[in-house]
Amino acid sequence: MDHKDVFAALQMVCSDVILALNGSRSNSSNADATDRLLGVMRQIQEHGRAVEPLITGFTAVYHHFDLDAQTPGNGYRTLVKVVHSCVTNILQKARYIASNYSGAFFRMDHNMAEMEAYCSALCQLRALLYLAQILLNDNAHGQLYSQEQGGLSERFVEEYTSMHKACFYGRCLGFQFSPSLRPFLQTVVISMVSFGENYKKQQTGLGIAALSFFTSGKYVVDPELRGTEFERITQNLDMQFWKTFWNLTETGLLSSLTRIASTVVQVNVILTIPAVCLSLPLASDPSLSVSVNPPVAHWGPGPVKVRLISHTLRQGQDSAELLALSRPEGPQLYLPGGFSRQTAPLSPGLLIHFHGGGFVAQTSKSHENYLKSWSKDLNAPILSVDYSLAPEAPFPRALEECFYAYCWALKNCHLLGSTAERVCLVGDSAGGNLCITVSMRAMSLCVRVPDGIVAAYPATLLTTDASPSRLLTLIDPLLPLSVLYKCIDAYAGSSCHSVQPAQQIDTLTALGQDTVKLLTNFTQGATNWFQNLLEPKAAAASSSSTIPSNGPSPSKSHSVAKPQEVQEYPENFEPLRSRCLVDIHTPCTPIMKNPFVSPLLAPDSLLKGLPPVHIVASALDALLDDSVMFAKKLRNINQPVTLTVVEDLPHGFLSLFQLSKETQEASDICVKRIREVFQLEEQPADQRQPGLS
Known part of the structure; x- marks a missing residue:
């Protein structure tokens, strides 16, 4: 219509x-x-x-x-x-x-x-x-981006801080997304506010989750209370809360439940790559070599963890050399029921994956469901890198580890079950950023670049510049502006005062340590934006609000003191104002404009020579304009690039691929692009392997 x-x-x-x-x-x-x-x-x-x-x-x-x-x-x-x-x-x-x-x-x-x-x-x-x-x-x-110093970017932050947002997280939650995803989004928001309510209590991570389950009922029956509490959490709680909440999916119980519905694979092991200097042939002259040092940023050389997933056991994957680096996940080693011990030949394709999570959370375990399905559909092994996370490991540690893992995979592809004739980098969100920057670094060091990149909803501009799609952070339940800024701030290292060497520990232990660290050092761990809660002006502004506790009523006044009026509103219009007034810490550091942090700002010389880049974005993603502008930049310098924009799906749709027909179709688009990089013929729809086994 x-x-x-x-x-x-x-x-x-x-x-x-x-x-x-x-x-x-x-x-x-x-x-x-x-x-x-x-x-x-x-x-x-x-x-x-x-x-x-x-x-x-x-x-x-x-x-x-x-x-x-x-x-x-x-x-x-x-x-x-x-x-x-x-x-x-x-x-x-x-x-x-x-x-x-x-x-x-x-x-x-x-x-x-x-x-x-x-x-x-x-x-x-x-x-x-x-x-x-x-x-x-x-x-x-x-x-699409306002890169003027100050301007709307600062005014939007001021508006975001004072504008009422709870209405988008209550009765209206997820109205813009596919109807099949709305129950899931409601579950996520209810879980988050329940978890936030109980987070400061003396419980373990799983204990908090269990307690949250019993207190979530009030947020189901009272949408206005849910919206108000979600708005408070997104603006007030610090990065440690988000890391712990996002990592709940990796606890033993929840990951076991998701594993039941996922595709069964023969190989799913954690590898620890030792920190040694690698020698790789020069891309321009294979008779010469270049040295690649292990990651050293912040705390010196250290090993890198990766996960090897392969639907079929292949040559090299059961070798003593690989087994010496491996730690199997779960009760099975390689051969779940129904599989034979016979090894398949090496695959010509190798998929190297960098996971999303805002550079601050999650691991390959959070993404293994769709990776298992992809390994089956593509008939190729997948190596997913568990890079170190911010704020403990800000830029450039993650980039160094991903690049080192990429080089190690090229040199040791025979152990991974591949000849690496065709290598594809794939990543979502933060992982999409790392796919691009790893390729840029490979070009800079004259190392072989991958044969293609498939980036799902990548973050290509880690600055605070405003764009029309970023205005959606006011209403997005999965990527609010305050959380986006926390992730940018953490990766840029703005609030990082000291770092410790990364420990190679399992996810559940890390979750427990994160929880204990927050509870015992809450005031020390509070970041700059959270300290603003204690300022008298915030308390005074909050007390002056006229919004009733049961949420906004359009028939009543919502005007409160704002940091600065946006003069472009008509005289007879004023948006609804929030009672939760907290100044958001706006990240500001030159690192944000480093081309290896924000590849959209990279000079043409760093982008020329990139392999074909295939971007799969969502029309409802706050980072959509990142994808559009980066695709435009590549096309303007005659670099091969494709952009596919899917409808009605949120940021992070790959992790939801089993929840609806729409997310499965979006995942299939990514698989189709990877097949193009591998130069494989498109599999007929009636012969395609189902995502569930």
């Missing part, structure tokens, strides 16, 4: 509801709720009238920001899409009210609360459209 038709329908259905409710007010048993709903419907009409010309303006020009006519996708398109989704939900609920308001089973209070929540969401989206309009006016033609 055309957006003009959508907004015309919105005005009409709101008028229908208003007319119907006015006619029944005298007979209503809940007059207060009826009056509030009438006020909400009028406010929705007003927001609709204001938003429609903004949407018209964006739809007239947003195609100029696409990679090309065949690849529609950029942050302006996404904002329009999100507003359209919000209005569509309002239409559905309003039509239900108009048709059923007089029914015996109609719940006025519930429907009033639903419409209030979506009215609040539409109000906040209207504010984002005004901010995006500033970007559109200020930026150069086709430029």
Whole structure:
């Protein structure tokens, strides 16, 4: 449906509801709720009238920001899409009210609360459209990022801090995503707020998780409380909380449950690569060699952990040389039931994987479900690197370890079950960044570059510059702006005062140590942004808020003191304001503009010679504009690049590939790109191996 038709329908259905409710007010048993709903419907009409010309303006020009006519996708398109989704939900609920308001089973209070929540969401989206309009006016033609010093980037942080966000995490949670994923997102948010509530209590990591399970019920029945608590957590709790929460999926119990549903493989072992100097042939002249030193940043030479996954046991994978480096995972070594001991020949392809997690959390275990499926689909071994994590190991430790593991794999491919005739680097989010920067480093040292890169929703610009897609961090339950900045700050090393050598310990032990460290050194471990909680101005601003404890009501005032007014809002409009006012620490260090941190800022000389880059992004990802602009930059210097933009999925969709048809299809796109790098023929759909065994 055309957006003009959508907004015309919105005005009409709101008028229908208003007319119907006015006619029944005298007979209503809940007059207060009826009056509030009438006020909400009028406010929705007003927001609709204001938003429609903004949407018209964006739809007239947003195609100029696409990679090309065949690849529609950029942050302006996404904002329009999100507003359209919000209005569509309002239409559905309003039509239900108009048709059923007089029914015996109609719940006025519930429907009033639903419409209030979506009215609040539409109000906040209207504010984002005004901010995006500033970007559109200020930026150069086709430029998605505002790289002006200060400007909207700083103003957006100020707005993010003070703008009400809880409405996007309560009744409206995940309205912009595929319906099949909304129950999962609700589970994640409920788990997070329950975990945050119990985090400071004297429990182990699993103990906190168990306690959170019993306290989560109130967040299920009270969406407003859930939204308010989620907003508080995302702005207040420090990096150690996020590391521990994200790593819960790697505890023994949860990882065992996910392993039950995953593809069975013959090889799944942890390898410890010793820290020795490697000698590799020069890419330009194999008769000469170049030395590659082990990673040394921050604490000197140290080993690197990797995980080898192979659906089929291949030559070299059972050799004594590899077994000396290996530690099997789980009760099985190589041969689960139903597999023979016979080894298959070496595969011509080798997949080297760098996992996501914002540079601060997770390991290969968090990603092994889709890697097992890929190993089966591609009939190739996969080496996934467990690089050291920030803030204990900021840049460049992770890059050094990934590059060293890549070089070791090239030199020892025969042990991994491959001839390495075709090598593909693949990574998601932070891992996508590392795929690109590892290839840049290989070119710099004249080492063989991979034959291709497949990067899923990569982070290519680790600065605080604003873009239309990054405005989505106001509403994204998986990547809020405050958490994104914490990850950038940790990887850049801004808040890292001292580091210790990385210990080679299992994930559950690491989780327990992280928890104990937070509980025993809470004040020492508090980072710069958390210290702002103690400032009197934050406490004073919080006490002056007029937002009631049960969440925002569009019929009441929400204005509070802001750090700085955004003058571009119309005089008669003000977004809803939060009662949780905390200054967000904005990372600021020259390292963020290092091309090996932010490859989007790399000079052409560092990008020329990269292998073909295949980017798979999501239209609803806050990092979408990273992918679009990086693809544009590569194309402008005649580097081979493809960009695929999938719809209706959040950041991190690869880790969700078993949850829905849409995430499985997105995973299949990545597999298709890897097959292109391996120069394999596309497997017919009726012969493709299923993701589950």
